[in-house]
Amino acid sequence: MSKTFTYESYERTHQGNVRTHNEDSVLSKPDAGLWIIADGMGGHEAGEVASQMIIHDLEALPHRAYVSDFVDDIEDALLLVNQKLRHYSAEKFNGLTVGSTVVSLIIRGAMGVVLWVGDSRLYRLRGRTLEQLTKDHSEVQVQIDKGIITEDQAETSSIKNMLSRAVGAFDELEVDLNAFTINDGDLFLLCSDGLYNELSANELRNILKQGNTSKVPDLMMKECLGKAAKDNVSFIVLKAKL
Numbered sequence: 001m002s003k004t005f006t007y008e009s010y011e012r013t014h015q016g017n018v019r020t021h022n023e024d025s026v027l028s029k030p031d032a033g034l035w036i037i038a039d040g041m042g043g044h045e046a047g048e049v050a051s052q053m054i055i056h057d058l059e060a061l062p063h064r065a066y067v068s069d070f071v072d073d074i075e076d077a078l079l080l081v082n083q084k085l086r087h088y089s090a091e092k093f094n095g096l097t098v099g100s101t102v103v104s105l106i107i108r109g110a111m112g113v114v115l116w117v118g119d120s121r122l123y124r125l126r127g128r129t130l131e132q133l134t135k136d137h138s139e140v141q142v143q144i145d146k147g148i149i150t151e152d153q154a155e156t157s158s159i160k161n162m163l164s165r166a167v168g169a170f171d172e173l174e175v176d177l178n179a180f181t182i183n184d185g186d187l188f189l190l191c192s193d194g195l196y197n198e199l200s201a202n203e204l205r206n207i208l209k210q211g212n213t214s215k216v217p218d219l220m221m222k223e224c225l226g227k228a229a230k231d232n233v234s235f236i237v238l239k240a241k242l
Contacts, residue, residue: 003110009238010217017229023047024234025055033107039192040100050100067108085168099168125187130205137165188238194231
């Protein structure tokens with residue numbers, strides 16, 4: 001028999017300690033098995049438009065019973081948003097980048113699929129192990145993959161925040177995906193870079209290991225805002241339960 005899970009999820013978003021506007025957008029639809037973080041870029045009236053357009057168009061998708069069909073729908077929707085943002089940029093901003101990262105988690109039964117563009121991430125805490133289930137589309141990640149720099153060197157790189165891929169950034173868009181099985185007690189964290197640039201993987205793991213999942217979001221946001229928090233901060237915490 002297939003496993004039947006319920007999902008306890010909490011979302012938080014904050015402009016951070018420096019920014020005056022929040023260009024992140026967040027969506028949690030547990031009944032549809034869909035959770036999304038979009039991190040806009042291009043400044044006020046640009047980044048907000050990009051992230052909100054992604055959320056709006058993905059939220060409007062019809063329910064699909066089969067995960068493969070929903071994956072196709074989300075990918076097609078992101079490709080369409082990419083073209084709409086390219087046109088919007090040309091008309092309103094003289095071709096300047098109006099874009100957004102996106103990380104979306106789909107769950108059907110004991111199967112999960114993450115689709116992403118850019119450097120917003122999905123983590124999974126299973127037992128005591130925190131694993132990143134996405135791979136950043138960033139210039140430093142390209143250099144890491146080529147062996148030019150180490151992960152430690154990437155933390156202080158001058159191109160740390162340069163993306164190699166984003167919705168709206170280029171005429172052509174490639175969406176990556178990763179499929180995985182879900183176990184009872186798995187804890188998932190979707191987040192924008194405003195969170196993981198402030199809190200290390202060890203700090204994230206220690207916070208997620210707190211016994212009461214409902215207390216994790218406020219604790220995580222408090223710890224993040226206790227740092228510099230130069231960027232917008234958004235995340236969704238999600239726990240699978242049989």
